[in-house]
Amino acid sequence: GENVEQHPSTLSVQEGDSAVIKCTYSDSASNYFPWYKQELGKRPQLIIDIRSNVGEKKDQRIAVTLNKTAKHFSLHITETQPEDSAVYFCAVNAGGTSYGKLTFGQGTILTVHP
């Protein structure tokens, strides 16, 4: 099955700095790559996603880049704020007939210090 590796497991930054989280995957048929944010005690929420026909997508302070050849994609958060502190998960879908299958990375705990 799909193998998704997410790094780093924890990330601590100062307010205003940038944060980058990277995920690698194994299935070359995967074509959808979402990122979720989970605040303490809350449900995961989709913050940005990218499809395989696009190399980069940006939404205000967050962006995702995809390198299909190398099978990795990254979440970039600029001008971080304390409210960005949360656990971030990447995910990868399975291609072909298992399209509904979504495999998550292990998560990154991001702490933004004021």
Add this chain to the structure above:
Amino acid sequence: EAQVTQNPRYLITVTGKKLTVTCSQNMNHEYMSWYRQDPGLGLRQIYYSMNVEVTDKGDVPEGYKVSRKEKRNFPLILESPSPNQTSLYFCASSLAGTGALGYTFGSGTRLTVV
């Protein structure tokens, strides 16, 4: 309000006693899925469903059953719960009509099996 509703929010049960966690969505989504979340392991998909009467295994289906008799409902059944099924469970749904698979998550069910 568009949402995914799962019940109960908290459940303590004993080993071997059959239980059902209900999940309902009011967004007319085709895809529905169950995940379990354990510390250090991220979110792992148990089962998913692409439409009524169409279900498939995720990464950790052992010990669980699901059914999709109606589009809006996707219950998770534990026929004989064991302590290693103690976990936080999330139900999620997705329209997936655009080829993307952005799941909307329910609030979660914290299950303890003693």
